Amino acid sequence: MSRTRLNDDFARQVLSVVEKIPAGSVATYGQLACMIGRPKNARLVARVLSHAEYYGHFPCHRVVNHAGRIAPGWSEQADLLRAEGAAFKNETHVDLRQSLWLRAD
DNA sequence: TCTTTGACGATAA
DNA sequence: GTTATCGCCAAAG
Secondary structure, three states: OOOOOHHHHHHHHHHHHHOOOOOOOEEEHHHHHHHOOOOOOHHHHHHHHHOHHHHOOOOHHHEEOOOOEOOOOOHHHHHHHHHHOOOEOOOOEEOHHHHEOOOOO
16 A cells, blocks of 8 residues: 555545635635645645645635735736735735634535 | 744733 | 744655
């Protein structure tokens, strides 16, 4: 048996949820981590998204950190979110009060 | 194998 | 609002 890459199965779950994020809304790493049963692994969610293209293409631009800040070094993310109608506080922060995905819709 | 790093989170001051 | 510190866990060096 090959190494039990937790990340592989973990990634599938993360990406599965990321797909469900509606346009114009954003989710936090911690929120996604909690959804899949790994509330402590928010950083792993981020790691997966950073390699999301390895698994396929997903709307990873709809995922931000708990502060609503977009991924550093990826100014393009803000542009994509804006195109979907997401509310921004400034160039590097999303307004979670309006755009956070509550799943209750 | 050990140490450092990271698209993080929470709390304290 | 910012800065500091701790916790958490896997990948990379």
